[in-house]
Amino acid sequence: MTETQIREVLDRATGDLSVRPDLLDRVRAGGRRRVIRRRAVLAGGLAVLAAGAAVPLSARGRSGNDLETAGDLAGDPQFRARVRAAWATAMLGFATEGEPLIRWAGRTPAGPVAVVQQASPVAGGTLWAEGFVHAGRGLGPVHLSRWREGSPMAVLLGPRRDVLVVWDAGNTVSLSAGHTVDAAGKVRRDWERIGPVHGGVLVRTVAPQAGDVRLGLREDGNWDESVPLANYEEVVPASQENRTPTRVERWLPGRDRAWPADLTQAELDTWDLSFRPDYNDNLGFHPFTGHFRWIVRGAAPDGRRLVVQILELGDRRRVFWMIGTPDRPHYAGELDDRYATGLPRQTTLVHIRLPEQIGVLVSAPAATLRYRAGAGPWLPVNGDTALLPAAASRVEVTPRGGNPVPVALV
């Protein structure tokens, strides 16, 4: 086959594709939700980071050619030459335009660092690659730490990852040293404005962040945006794991009683804590190990709306429920042995006893369930997720392809 024939068969294989008429509406609605749920955006950004992303030159509104280097090593020709060499190596294979611009070159407690930008022409425009070049301790070999799209950006350097270098790109940037989870399950942070600064780069010694980044970075603007850590995957190797994504999103029987069919997406979203910045640490950094989503909606026996949700925060998973109103989510603590039982075949049974004799929510994805109350008969469960009567005392879980396992409900 010729290359032309390959092109033809690829074209034929995709020739009848068309997008759904409501794609734009769905994208805009989803995009607006993502603006709120910045955590999902951060996850996508990290994936892009690994590919060596870049931003459009035109979007930055300047040519950059007349920009001078800032920093205390700006006049060091030897260091600048090493930076350019390291950058050139990192850019091998990419189309580049003009010389790389060293926007900042200076000393930090972790060694000399430079911020570099370079235009890369592509069809329909010009991309603008930018990143940090770090010389390490003792003027070791210069290497490209990471590079990614967008501005501002930051990098954590030093063996303990306690040297924070932030390129503010002229924007207002704030730093949070750490976060706490309060009694309501909300994430709390205190913020300190750290930029913009003269020269564009701020260097700060912070508590060691290796393996667990507690700090948060925020670009203040029309809405708060997280500032990417260019070397996050190096700082937190666990973020490179590729766990199977968790996705449990179920409607319980009785949906019609509590949730009208014409319920708008916006109203439905008010019953989803993952859209609330004070519950999701949108401006912090947490390992991305696959999309985690666990939410069950239904109705209490008296007809009130019921939502049970598990929210992830790094390695912590917080259990919430909302009954009757989304305004007062109840935080039940972290997901532990009280609420989850590991079973064979990588099956986990979640069992949450709800207040007011509402019942026991049980869920074991792809498993078959039945339950009993005391010495009563075993009763079937429809589906892999259900709200059992409060009197239920045992549930039997049969993982797909496995044997039944009885679990006591406390």
Add this chain to the structure above:
Amino acid sequence: MERTGFDEFVRARSVGLLRIAYLLTGDRDAAEDLLQEVLEQMYVKWRRIHGAPEAYARRALVNRATNRWRRRGRKPETGLDGYDVSAPDHSDGVVVRDTVLAALRSLPPRQRAAVVLRYLDDLPVHEVAAALNCTAGTVKSNAARGLERLRAVLGPVLVPDGGER
């Protein structure tokens, strides 16, 4: 926030991007999900990427598609050994599509992406390199190996006897 041009970009380019996503994933539903994910991501970042949105979209499609493959849990890709090369009806577009998808699935992800971007989208090598975050040489070798395997699989099926190879 102003998102001038976003709607026009989606209307003008979504079909082309869906075609890429389809060949990257080999599945219509997965391709639609992937495209929507990427477009939502672009909606959020539009202020920074609207100068060259197509390049950004390609890169994001490849990254996210690759992550999907990784998340399959190292399940082996469909190999060539079991591939059925029985002769199809050349007039049947469905057969062509299924044959192409099966052949692409037999390629490692990077080869697959290189072939799709290079030959479906007709991109120059350096733009494929930008999307795959690799050197131009790596793109050439991946595309060449991918092309070789596609020829081996598709040739006997889609090219009539005596056709040019």
